[in-house]
Amino acid sequence: MSSNEARHWHRLPSGQIQCDLCPRFCTLQEGQSGLCFVRARKDDRLWLTTYGRSSGFNVDPIEKKPLHHFYPGTTILSFGTAGCNLACRFCQNSDISKSREMDVLSRSASPRDIVEMAISAQSPSIAFTYNDPVIFLEYAVDVAREAKARGLHTVAVTAGYINPEPRVEFFEHMDAANIDLKSFQEEFYQKLTGAHLGAILDTLKYVKHHTGVWLEITTLLIPEMNDSAEEIRQLCEWIAKELGPEVPLHFSAFHPSFKMLNVPSTPYQTLTRARNIAKEVGLHYVYLGNVHDPEGQSTFCQRCGTCLITRDWYKVQVVALKGGACAKCQAPLPGRF
Ligand code: SF4
Numbered sequence: 079m080s081s082n083e084a085r086h087w088h089r090l091p092s093g094q095i096q097c098d099l100c101p102r103f104c105t106l107q108e109g110q111s112g113l114c115f116v117r118a119r120k121d122d123r124l125w126l127t128t129y130g131r132s133s134g135f136n137v138d139p140i141e142k143k144p145l146h147h148f149y150p151g152t153t154i155l156s157f158g159t160a161g162c163n164l165a166c167r168f169c170q171n172s173d174i175s176k177s178r179e180m181d182v183l184s185r186s187a188s189p190r191d192i193v194e195m196a197i198s199a200q201s202p203s204i205a206f207t208y209n210d211p212v213i214f215l216e217y218a219v220d221v222a223r224e225a226k227a228r229g230l231h232t233v234a235v236t237a238g239y240i241n242p243e244p245r246v247e248f249f250e251h252m253d254a255a256n257i258d259l260k261s262f263q264e265e266f267y268q269k270l271t272g273a274h275l276g277a278i279l280d281t282l283k284y285v286k287h288h289t290g291v292w293l294e295i296t297t298l299l300i301p302e303m304n305d306s307a308e309e310i311r312q313l314c315e316w317i318a319k320e321l322g323p324e325v326p327l328h329f330s331a332f333h334p335s336f337k338m339l340n341v342p343s344t345p346y347q348t349l350t351r352a353r354n355i356a357k358e359v360g361l362h363y364v365y366l367g368n369v370h371d372p373e374g375q376s377t378f379c380q381r382c383g384t385c386l387i388t389r390d391w392y393k394v395q396v397v398a399l400k401g402g403a404c405a406k407c408q409a410p411l412p413g414r415f
Pocket residue numbers: 097098099100101102103104111112113114115117162163213
């Protein structure tokens with residue numbers, strides 16, 4: 079098994095080691111690993127046991143992350159490791175994130191190998207995704223360093239459950255992030271994910287106001303769990319007030335998975351209703367994901383309504399964008415193009 083020394087931990091007076099990477103603050107005896115399964119104490123130090131190991135690579139459209147305002151129409155080399163620091167009962171990637179076994183980590187891949195792979199696939203960006211990259215910070219940071227040195231962009235797809243100090247290190251190496259805002263209720267976070275809403279909101283504010291990272295947000299709508307009109311309105315109002323209306327928001331459809339096989343898929347009407355609420359609240363760029371809805375996936379100019387980028391599933395065409403602005407009225411489109 080590859081391993082590499084972990085950062086962000088300290089020794090307690092009791093002799094236990096405390097991991098300070100995420101708000102779970104796991105305390106570990108010799109031989110134990112944290113709730114994420116992959117940060118482990120051995121020889122009286124903390125190690126990242128998944129360093130240099132990947133659970134798989136794919137070249138995806140960047141729209142699949144989802145990112146709609148970051149080099150639209152390009153591809154991105156995506157990879158992940160194993161484990162997760164959340165325990166979402168509705169996890170859509172549970173084979174990877176819940177794996178305690180290292181057998182999903184079929185490939186050994188150095189930061190240089192990954193960057194070479196992206197270059198040969200002609201992908202201008204690399205995504206840390208599939209499982210939450212927060213828990214493999216040291217590996218992600220090394221890949222990001224190598225990527226930057228070769229002129230590639232880096233993207234984190236994350237739930238944002240990370241402590242303030244490591245958060246600085248992690249996002250310093252990212253060019254864009256899609257952060258989940260899974261609900262606007264603390265109770266939902268506690269019961270269904272094992273995390274806390276406040277820490278996620280702090281990460282969103284930090285990334286928007288204290289970094290140069292391009293930010294988009296995803297909310298997976300789960301029937302009767304987080305899809306009430308009231309909750310969606312509160313969530314959108316918070317985004318508009320705290321982050322600003324130009325941050326793109328993606329409402330994504332849930333499909334039965336993992337420990338929530340008894341909950342039905344999100345009806346299309348729920349998604350369109352959520353989008354209408356977000357628009358009423360004043361958010362400028364609201365998208366629908368995991369459903370076929372070309373209008374709900376396309377990007378429109380905020381000033382004149384011209385369609386700037388059309389999307390039909392992953393068929394993307396930049397139709398009226400010139401130098402990052404509307405070709406018709408010259409209003410700038412927020413993002414990186
Ligand atoms: S990163 Fe893993 S080991 Fe560290 S506190 Fe979070 S769950 Fe525990």
